Amino acid sequence: MLGSWLASPDGPPENVHVVATSPFGINISWSEPAVITGPMFYLIDVKSVDNDDFNISFVKSNQEVKTIEINDLKVFTRYSVVITAFIGNVSRAYAEGKPSAKVVITTLESVPKDPPNNMTFQKIPDEVTKFQLTFLPPSQPNGNIQVYQALVYQEDDPTAVHIHNLSIIQKTDTSVIAVLEGLKGGHTYNISVYAINSAGAGPKVQMRITMDIKAPARPKTKPIPVHDATGKLLVTSTTIAIRMPICYYNDDHGPIKNVQVLVSETGAQQDGNVTKWYDAYFNKARPYFTNEGFPNPPCIEGKTKFSGNEEIYVIGADNACMIPGNEEKICNGPLKPKKQYLFKFRATNVMGQFTDSDYSDPIKTLGEGLSERTVEIILSVTLCILSIILLGTAIFAFARIRQKQKEGGTYSPREAEIIDTKFKLDQLITVADLELKDERLTRPISKKSFLQHVEELCTNNNLKFQEEFSELPKFLQDLSSTDADLPWNRAKNRFPNIKPYNNNRVKLIADASIPGSDYINASYISGYLCPNEFIATQGPLPGTVGDFWRMVWETRAKTLVMLTQCFEKGRIRCHQYWPEDNKPVTVFGDIVITKLMEDIQIDWTIRDLKIERHGDYMTVRQCNFTGWPEHGVPENTTPLIHFVKLVRTSRAHDTTPMVVHCSAGVGRTGVFIALDHLTQHINDHDFVDVYGLVAELRGERMCMVQNLAQYIFLHQCILDLLSNKGNHQPVCFVNYSTLQKMDSLDAMEGDVELEWEETTM
Numbered sequence: 001m002l003g004s005w006l007a008s009p010d011g012p013p014e015n016v017h018v019v020a021t022s023p024f025g026i027n028i029s030w031s032e033p034a035v036i037t038g039p040m041f042y043l044i045d046v047k048s049v050d051n052d053d054f055n056i057s058f059v060k061s062n063q064e065v066k067t068i069e070i071n072d073l074k075v076f077t078r079y080s081v082v083i084t085a086f087i088g089n090v091s092r093a094y095a096e097g098k099p100s101a102k103v104v105i106t107t108l109e110s111v112p113k114d115p116p117n118n119m120t121f122q123k124i125p126d127e128v129t130k131f132q133l134t135f136l137p138p139s140q141p142n143g144n145i146q147v148y149q150a151l152v153y154q155e156d157d158p159t160a161v162h163i164h165n166l167s168i169i170q171k172t173d174t175s176v177i178a179v180l181e182g183l184k185g186g187h188t189y190n191i192s193v194y195a196i197n198s199a200g201a202g203p204k205v206q207m208r209i210t211m212d213i214k215a216p217a218r219p220k221t222k223p224i225p226v227h228d229a230t231g232k233l234l235v236t237s238t239t240i241a242i243r244m245p246i247c248y249y250n251d252d253h254g255p256i257k258n259v260q261v262l263v264s265e266t267g268a269q270q271d272g273n274v275t276k277w278y279d280a281y282f283n284k285a286r287p288y289f290t291n292e293g294f295p296n297p298p299c300i301e302g303k304t305k306f307s308g309n310e311e312i313y314v315i316g317a318d319n320a321c322m323i324p325g326n327e328e329k330i331c332n333g334p335l336k337p338k339k340q341y342l343f344k345f346r347a348t349n350v351m352g353q354f355t356d357s358d359y360s361d362p363i364k365t366l367g368e369g370l371s372e373r374t375v376e377i378i379l380s381v382t383l384c385i386l387s388i389i390l391l392g393t394a395i396f397a398f399a400r401i402r403q404k405q406k407e408g409g410t411y412s413p414r415e416a417e418i419i420d421t422k423f424k425l426d427q428l429i430t431v432a433d434l435e436l437k438d439e440r441l442t443r444p445i446s447k448k449s450f451l452q453h454v455e456e457l458c459t460n461n462n463l464k465f466q467e468e469f470s471e472l473p474k475f476l477q478d479l480s481s482t483d484a485d486l487p488w489n490r491a492k493n494r495f496p497n498i499k500p501y502n503n504n505r506v507k508l509i510a511d512a513s514i515p516g517s518d519y520i521n522a523s524y525i526s527g528y529l530c531p532n533e534f535i536a537t538q539g540p541l542p543g544t545v546g547d548f549w550r551m552v553w554e555t556r557a558k559t560l561v562m563l564t565q566c567f568e569k570g571r572i573r574c575h576q577y578w579p580e581d582n583k584p585v586t587v588f589g590d591i592v593i594t595k596l597m598e599d600i601q602i603d604w605t606i607r608d609l610k611i612e613r614h615g616d617y618m619t620v621r622q623c624n625f626t627g628w629p630e631h632g633v634p635e636n637t638t639p640l641i642h643f644v645k646l647v648r649t650s651r652a653h654d655t656t657p658m659v660v661h662c663s664a665g666v667g668r669t670g671v672f673i674a675l676d677h678l679t680q681h682i683n684d685h686d687f688v689d690v691y692g693l694v695a696e697l698r699g700e701r702m703c704m705v706q707n708l709a710q711y712i713f714l715h716q717c718i719l720d721l722l723s724n725k726g727n728h729q730p731v732c733f734v735n736y737s738t739l740q741k742m743d744s745l746d747a748m749e750g751d752v753e754l755e756w757e758e759t760t761m
Contacts, residue, residue: 009085010035012098013042013066018081023110023142023199025071030083032062033098038087043097046070049078049104059090075110075142109143112195112202116148116176119193119205128185128212128253133166133178133193135205143197150180151192151204151614159556159656163509163614166193186213186254186350194614200590201614213254215353222358223248223345226312237366238334239316242343246311247299248357249347258293259347261332263315266340266362277321277333289346290315290332296347300531315343340364442692443468447722450688454715462712469711472695475702479503488516492547494538498664504700506535508550520547521665523701524657525673528680534673535657536701538665539564539574546588548577552620552659553591553613559651561660562624563668569630573663578609578622590614603627603639604646623647628668633713637720644675670697670704675717688718 013030021027032040040062048054058068073079081104086097116135123131137145147165154160166178183189189211192204226234226241234241245259262274264287275286297311320326321333335341340362348354445453457464475481483489484499493499500506500523510518520537521544527533535557540548552560564573577593579585584594590613597608607622623646627639634640651658662668674693682688694711697704705711 008096009033009037009040009087009098011085012100013083013085016081016083016100016103018103018105020105020108021069022071023075023108024073025069026073026079026081026105026107027067027069028081028083029067030100031066033085036062041086041090041093042066043084043086043090043093044068045080045082045084047080048074049080054079073107075140076107078104078106080104109197109199111200112138112142112145112197113140114138115203115205116193116195117205119207121207121209123212124179126214128214129183130179130181131183131209131211132169133180135176135178135193136174137176138195138202141195141197141202143199145195145197147196148176148178149194149196149201149614151194151616152180152183153190154184155188155190161556161616183211184252184254185211187211192615204615213349213351213353216249216251216253216256216347216349216355218355219245219248219345219357221248223343223360225360225363233363234312235363235365237337239314240335240341240343240363240365241312241314242360244297244311244313245345245347245357246297248345249296249355250299251296254349254351256296256347257350259296259345260293261290261313261315261343262287262346262356263290263335263341263343264288264359265336266342269342269359276328277331278327278329281333281336289330292330293348315341335365337365338367441473441695442689444687444689444692446687447682448686450722451719454719457715462708465712465715466708468691469708472691473698476501476699479699481702483519484521486516486519489519492516492519492541492544493521494541495664498538498666498703500701506537506551506555508547509554520544520551522551522659523665525660525697525700527673528677530655532657535659536665536669536673536704537659537661539661539663540577542575545575545577546591549587549591549593549611553611553618555659556618556656557659558618558620558654558656559647559658560620560622561647561658561672562622563628563660563662563672565624565626574661578607584612604643621650623650625672633709637713637717640671640675641679641717641721644672644679648676648679664703664706666701666703667706667710670694670701670706671710671714673697674705674714678714678718679721682718682721690714690718 011033013033015031017029019027028044042060044058046056080102082099082102084093084097084099086093116138119133119135121131121133150164150166152162152164164180164182166180168176168178170177190208192206194204195202224243226243228234249256265285268285269287271286273286275288277288280286280288316335318332319334321331342359342362344359345357346354479501481499481501483502483505484493500521504524506520506522506524508518508520522535522537524532525534525536566574566576579593579595582595584592586592592612594610595607596610599606604626605624609620609622611618611620625643628634660669660672674697677693694705705714
C-alpha cells in the first residue's frame with residue numbers, strides 16, 4: 001500500500017497555460033494529470049530565458065487552486081515556465097516527477113522609458129524642406145520600437161502643428177540615421193522627437209532649427225488664358241485675359257514676396273533684356289513686366305475649378321500707359337492688334353531669388369474694330385428680332401388658315417410652309433427655355449419684395465415652394481464621389497448615398513499601411529467671407545469616432561456644432577463621441593478626450609472638451625442644439641437664429657474650420673450653414689438669394705438643405721431676421737401643418753434616411 005502511494009505520477013500536469021497580464025506580471029494555470037496515484041504536488045519553475053537574472057520556484061499541493069500570479073518581473077522579457085507533478089518529498093521532484101513541456105512567455109511592452117539619446121542634426125545640401133538626424137535608440141525601449149515620430153511646431157504660426165514619421169535611412173543596434181521631411185524653407189521650428197512601441201509614445205527630446213531659403217520651385221505646367229462659357233478665348237484687339245496663378249507656385253522653399261507677369265511678342269521671348277512696356281511697344285519688341293508684383297494667390301485646398309472674376313488678370317488693361325511721362329514705368333499697356341503674344345509668371349522670394357514659369361502657348365489678339373464677341377452679340381440680337389417678326393407673321397397666317405378651314409376653304413403651299421416654320425420655332429423656343437432653366441441657379445430677390453415673394457410661394461398649399469425646390473439639383477453630375485465607394489471606405493458612410501465629393505473632401509493624415517486611412521465622410525464648405533470655413537460631416541458611427549477626433553485634431557478645429565440628439569425617433573442618430581462624465585476617455589489609441597464643462601440651456605447645451613495627444617492638448621467647444629424636434633422643423637425660428645448668432649459671436653477671431661454635423665450631415669447641417677451665411681449677407685446687401693445659396697452649397701456637398709420643410713423654414717428665418725431689422729413688415733406665417741402630418745423620414749429627414757438604415761460597423 002505504501003509503495004503505491006509513493007509511486008511516480010503517471011503523467012505531467014495538463015492544460016498548462018501562461019498569459020502575460022502586464023509589463024511586470026504573468027498568470028500560470030494548469031490542471032491535474034489524468035490519473036492520480038498518490039498525494040500529488042506541483043513544482044513550478046520560472047526562469048529568465050536570455051540570462052540568469054531570474055530563477056524562482058513554487059510548490060503547490062493538488063488541493064490548492066491551480067493558478068499562480070507572478071509579479072515584479074521585467075518589462076518585455078522572456079521567461080520559461082515548467083510545472084512538474086510529483087508525489088512525496090520535493091527533493092524527488094526532479095528525479096521522479098513528470099515535468100510539463102516548457103512554455104516561454106514574454107511580458108507585455110511598456111512605453112519607452114527614455115527618449116532617443118545623443119540627438120544631433122545636420123542640414124542636407126540644397127534641401128530646405130528636410131534635414132538629417134542622428135541619434136541612439138532609447139536605452140530602455142521596453143518593447144519593439146515601431147516608429148520614431150516628430151511633433152513639429154512652427155514658431156511664426158502657433159496653429160501650425162504637425163506630426164511626421166521619421167524616414168529611417170540607416171539603423172543599427174547602436175545608432176539611427178533618419179530624415180525629417182515636410183518642412184518649409186525660411187521658417188523656424190521647435191521639434192520634439194520620440195519613440196513609439198505598441199504601448200505608446202516615450203519621452204521627447206527637443207530641438208530647434210531654422211530652415212534655409214532657396215528660389216521657388218518651378219511650376220510643372222504652362223500658364224493658361226481664360227475662356228468663356230463657349231470655350232472661346234477672352235481676347236480683344238488690345239487685351240488678353242489670363243488665369244491668375246492660383247495653386248501655381250508654392251512656398252515650400254520659402255515665403256514668396258510677389259508674383260509678376262512677363263509678356264513678349266512671339267519671337268522676342270528669348271531676348272534676355274527685360275524692358276518696359278513703352279519701349280517694347282514703340283521701339284523694339286522685348287519681354288516686359290506688366291506689374292510691380294502681386295502677392296502669391298492663396299491656394300485653397302480642393303479648389304480645382306475656375307470660379308470668378310477675382311481669378312482673372314487682364315494683360316493690356318491700362319490705357320494710361322500711353323500718357324507722356326510713363327515711358328520708364330512698369331506698365332500694363334495695351335497690346336498690338338493682330339499680334340501673337342506669350343506670357344509667363346515670375347515668383348520672387350523674400351531673399352530676391354526668383355523662378356520663371358514656362359511661357360504660355362501663343363495667343364493672337366484680334367483686329368481693330370468690333371470684337372468677335374461684339375459681332376456675336378449683334379448677330380444674336382438681329383436673329384432674335386427676325387425670329388419675333390417671323391413668329392408674328394406665322395401666327396397671323398395660322399389664324400387666317402384656321403379661319404379658312406372653318407369656312408371649308410383650302411390654303412396655299414406658302415401658307416403650309418409658314419405653319420411648318422411656326423411649329424419649328426415653337427420647338428426651338430421650348431428647347432432654349434429648358435436649357436436656360438437648367439442654367440438658372442441664382443434667383444435674387446430684393447429685401448423689400450421678399451415678404452411678397454414668400455407669400456406667393458406659400459399659395460396653394462406651398463405649391464410654388466414645391467416647384468422651386470424640385471428644380472434644385474440634389475448633386476452635381478460632373479463632380480466625382482468615387483473615393484467614398486472604395487471597398488475599405490463604404491462602411492464608414494452612415495448612408496450609402498450621402499458621400500463627399502472627391503475634390504473637396506477632408507483628407508486625414510494617411511497611414512500607408514492602412515487602405516483608406518485618410519478617408520472620412522466630411523466636406524469643406526465655403527462660408528460667407530472665407531473659403532473652407534466649415535466642415536460638414538455626418539454624425540460619427542461607433543467605428544468612425546476615432547476618425548472624427550483625428551479630423552478635429554489635424555484641422556485644429558475649435559468649434560463643433562451638433563444639430564441632433566444621439567437618439568431620436570427610436571433609433572441612433574449619432575454615436576456619443578464625448579465622455580458622459582469628467583473622466584478621460586481614449587478614443588483613438590493616443591487621443592484622450594476629457595469633458596471640462598457642461599452648460600445645459602432650454603434649446604442648446606454647451607460643452608468644453610479637452611483633447612490630448614502626444615503630450616500636446618487643445619480645447620474645443622461643442623455647441624449642441626437640442627431644440628430641433630424629432631419630427632419636422634422647429635415651429636419657432638427664434639431659438640435657432642439665436643443659436644446661430646451665439647456660435648458666430650463665440651468664434652471671435654478664430655480662423656480654424658467650424659465642424660458642423662447632424663446625422664447625415666446635409667439636412668440640418670445645410671440649414672445651419674445657410675442661415676449663418678444669410679444672417680451676415682443681409683447686413684451687407686439689398687437682396688436675398690436663398691435658392692442660389694442652396695444650389696451653391698449642393699455644389700460642395702450633395703443634398704444640403706435636404707427637404708422641402710427645411711427649405712421653407714429657411715425662408716421663414718429670413719423673414720423674421722428682416723422684420724427684426726426695423727422693416728416692420730408683417731412676417732409671413734408659413735403653415736407647416738400639412739408637412740408635419742407627413743410623419744415619414746422621406747418628408748422630414750429626406751429620401752436618404754427612408755431608404756437606408758444606419759450602417760453597422
